Amino acid sequence: MYMNTLLNHKTIRKYSNREVDNDTLNEILTAGTRASNTGNMQLYSIIATRSAEVKAKLAPAHFNQPMITNAPVVLTFCADVNRYNKWCALRNTDPGTDNFESLTTAIVDAVICAQNVCVAAEEKGLGICYLGTTTYNPHQIIEALNLPKGVLPVTTVTLGYPAEDPAMQLRLPLGAVVHSDTYKDYSDADINAYYSEEESDATNKKFVAENQKENLAQVFAEVRYTRAASEAFGKILMDTIRKQGFIK
Amino acid sequence: MYMNTLLNHKTIRKYSNREVDNDTLNEILTAGTRASNTGNMQLYSIIATRSAEVKAKLAPAHFNQPMITNAPVVLTFCADVNRYNKWCALRNTDPGTDNFESLTTAIVDAVICAQNVCVAAEEKGLGICYLGTTTYNPHQIIEALNLPKGVLPVTTVTLGYPAEDPAMQLRLPLGAVVHSDTYKDYSDADINAYYSEEESDATNKKFVAENQKENLAQVFAEVRYTRAASEAFGKILMDTIRKQGFIK
Structure with a gap:
C-alpha cells in the first residue's frame, strides 16, 4: 500500500x-503534474x-556521482517562467515574472511536482535518488x-529499478521537527x-572515526557541508x- | 490505491x-519526515x-483566506537551520549555514517533506490546500x-476532512512541461x-468575461499575479x- x-x-x-518504459515514465510524470501548484500556472519543467x-x-555538474550515468533516466526539475512568459507575450500582456517572488513560487511548485513523481516511481517499484548538487552548479x-x-x-532525481537494498536511514524523532501551535x-x-x-x-560513529573528528556534527560541518563550499555555491x-532573469 | x-x-x-486526531496527524507528519532530504540534516521544521x-x-498574513481559521490544522513548513546551528554550537563546530545555498537546500527539503505529508493526508481521507501566500508575508x-x-x-498547508467535492482542475498536456533529453x-x-x-x-472563459479581459493570460498577469504585487512581495x-540570517 x-x-x-x-x-x-x-x-x-x-x-x-x-x-524504464515510456508508459511507466509518462504515468509517474503525470502524477507529478497532478500535484498542487500556484494558481495552476505550472511554472516548472521536467527534463527527462x-x-x-x-x-x-x-x-560533471553533479561531481560525477555515478547515479547520473548509471540510472536509465535522469529527471531535472526546473523552475520555469519561460513558457508562461511566451504565452503572455503572445496574448499581449506583461507576465511580470522577472523577480525573486516568481522564482520562489516556481521553485516550490517544481519541488512539489518532483516529490509526487518520486512517490509514484517508488509505488511502481522504481528507486530514486535526489541530487542536491543541482543548486551547486546550476550554470553547468x-x-x-x-x-x-x-x-x-x-533539483534532480535519478530513476531506475533498484539493484541494491540499503538499510533505512535514521531520522530525528518527530518531536524534534514538529512544533505545536508556535515555534x-x-x-x-x-x-x-x-x-x-x-x-x-x-555507522555514524564510524564516520566520526574515519574522518578523525570528535563528533558527528563536525563531520557534517567540517567534511560534508563546509562553510567555504556553501558560500561559494551560494554565490554561483x-x-x-x-x-x-529573476533578479535585476 | x-x-x-x-x-x-x-x-x-x-x-x-x-x-484530526493526534495519531492520524503524527502518522502523516512521520510520512513527511521519511522523505528524502539533503545529507539527512533535516533542515526544516513543521509548525502544526x-x-x-x-x-x-x-x-492576516494569508490575506484572511478562510481556510486558515476553518481548517482544524494549519501546517507551516519552514526552512530551518536553527536546530542544526544549535547542535553544531554544542559540538564545538561552525555550522556555516548563514548563506543562500544552505537556505535553498533547506527550502527544497521543506517542500519535499510537505508534499509527502499532503499525499499521506489525502490517502487518509483528509483534504489539503497549499497557501502560496506564505512567501508573500513571511515577516508576519x-x-x-x-x-x-x-x-x-x-509553504503552508491547511488540513481537514473535506466538506466539498470540487471538479478536477485542468493541467497543461504532459508534453508542455516535459522535455526529452534537453530543453x-x-x-x-x-x-x-x-x-x-x-x-x-x-470556467476560464467566465473568468475572462468577469474581469473584462481579452484572454486568460491577461487574467493571470493583470488580475491574479501582477508585476506590482510580485515585485513588492519579492522585496519583502x-x-x-x-x-x-541567510544573506549578509
Whole structure:
C-alpha cells in the first residue's frame, strides 16, 4: 500500500539494467503534474534525460556521482517562467515574472511536482535518488540542458529499478521537527536528546572515526557541508539566478 | 490505491467539523519526515497549529483566506537551520549555514517533506490546500509563530476532512512541461497548442468575461499575479531572508 511506500522510503543509488518504459515514465510524470501548484500556472519543467551523451555532459555538474550515468533516466526539475512568459507575450500582456517572488513560487511548485513523481516511481517499484548538487552548479546544468532565460534547475532525481537494498536511514524523532501551535526554541537539553540516537548509531560513529573528528556534527560541518563550499555555491547560485532573469 | 490518490488530487478549501486526531496527524507528519532530504540534516521544521488564537494571528498574513481559521490544522513548513546551528554550537563546530545555498537546500527539503505529508493526508481521507501566500508575508508569519533567526516559512498547508467535492482542475498536456533529453524551447505554435484546452475551458472563459479581459493570460498577469504585487512581495521576501540570517 502507498502508506508503506512513504514510510519505507530508501534512496536507491544503484540501478539494474532494466529500462524504464515510456508508459511507466509518462504515468509517474503525470502524477507529478497532478500535484498542487500556484494558481495552476505550472511554472516548472521536467527534463527527462535518457541519452548517454547528455548524461555525460550533466555528470560533471553533479561531481560525477555515478547515479547520473548509471540510472536509465535522469529527471531535472526546473523552475520555469519561460513558457508562461511566451504565452503572455503572445496574448499581449506583461507576465511580470522577472523577480525573486516568481522564482520562489516556481521553485516550490517544481519541488512539489518532483516529490509526487518520486512517490509514484517508488509505488511502481522504481528507486530514486535526489541530487542536491543541482543548486551547486546550476550554470553547468543550464549549459548541458540548453535551459533558456527564465529557467533555473532546482533539483534532480535519478530513476531506475533498484539493484541494491540499503538499510533505512535514521531520522530525528518527530518531536524534534514538529512544533505545536508556535515555534518552541530548543534548549541544550533538547538538542542533546534529539540528536542522541543519530550520534550513538554505529555507522555514524564510524564516520566520526574515519574522518578523525570528535563528533558527528563536525563531520557534517567540517567534511560534508563546509562553510567555504556553501558560500561559494551560494554565490554561483545567486549569480545564476540573476543571469536567468529573476533578479535585476 | 495510492496512484489514484496522486492522479485524482483536488485542493480542498472547505472542511467539516470533524477533528484530526493526534495519531492520524503524527502518522502523516512521520510520512513527511521519511522523505528524502539533503545529507539527512533535516533542515526544516513543521509548525502544526490548532489553536484558534494562533490561527487568528496567522490569518492576516494569508490575506484572511478562510481556510486558515476553518481548517482544524494549519501546517507551516519552514526552512530551518536553527536546530542544526544549535547542535553544531554544542559540538564545538561552525555550522556555516548563514548563506543562500544552505537556505535553498533547506527550502527544497521543506517542500519535499510537505508534499509527502499532503499525499499521506489525502490517502487518509483528509483534504489539503497549499497557501502560496506564505512567501508573500513571511515577516508576519515569523511574528505569529515566534520563528527565530535561521528559520524561514516556505509553504503552508491547511488540513481537514473535506466538506466539498470540487471538479478536477485542468493541467497543461504532459508534453508542455516535459522535455526529452534537453530543453526544447517553445514556438508560437507550441504555445497556442499547449494552452488551447485551458483557454477554451468554460470556467476560464467566465473568468475572462468577469474581469473584462481579452484572454486568460491577461487574467493571470493583470488580475491574479501582477508585476506590482510580485515585485513588492519579492522585496519583502528578500528582506526577510536577510533578516533571518541567510544573506549578509
